[in-house]
Amino acid sequence: MEYRITKVQNSAADCFVCGVENESGLKARFYELEDGSLGALVTFQPIHQSYPGRVHGGAITALLDEAIGRAVQIPEPDSWGVTGDLEIKFKQPVPYGVPLRLHCRLIQNKRLLFSGEGRLYLPDGTLAAVATARYRKLALSQIAEFSPDGRDWSPHPREDDPETLDLPPWA
Structure with a gap:
């Protein structure tokens, strides 16, 4: 299913x-989608390897954890989890070395807690x-100990940011 991107999330x-400046990092790009869900693009590198040719499960877990945690910022831009x-x-x-897509959505959003699901x-x-x-x-x-403005937290737009993401529909 094709989803229109409404916003590039900050990095x-x-x-x-x-x-964007972490040489060992995943450099994932996060996008807010028209239906209120969150999409992401990532290409793991050999530095993220576990077994030869395979991404380490810890890197995958970190990606999914961050993505689900970011989903709350769509309805509540100032919320952090x-x-x-x-x-x-x-x-x-x-x-590693191939473009992957991620899709996340909130399951529940309460005053102090939220939950979500992410799929890679x-x-x-x-x-x-x-x-x-x-x-x-x-x-x-x-x-955290940083200002949410400037280098520490901004969209860092790129020319290759897409206008849409093609993601499988939620089953």
Whole structure:
């Protein structure tokens, strides 16, 4: 299903998952979609390897954790979450060096807590991993020591940011 991108989410310069300047990072790109869900694009590199030719499960877990946690910022742009628990199911081996797509949505959003689901897809649309997680909402000042403006937290737009994402429909 083709989803129109409504916004490029912010990235931090040095974050392992989204950091545009972190040489060891995933450099994932996160997008808010027209239906209120979150999409992402990522291409893992050999530095993220576990077994030869395969991405380490910890890198996949970090990606899904961050993506689900970001989904709350679509309805609540100033909300930040800290992971309470995360369950992940690995369905297929994940190769590096190929573009992968991720789709996340909120399951529940309350005053202090939220939960969500994230799915990582291989280039052919095969489900590679699925995660569910719960988060506690906290003020940014309780989570991090940075200003949410400028280098530490901005969209970092790129010329190759797409206008739409093609993602399998939620089953």
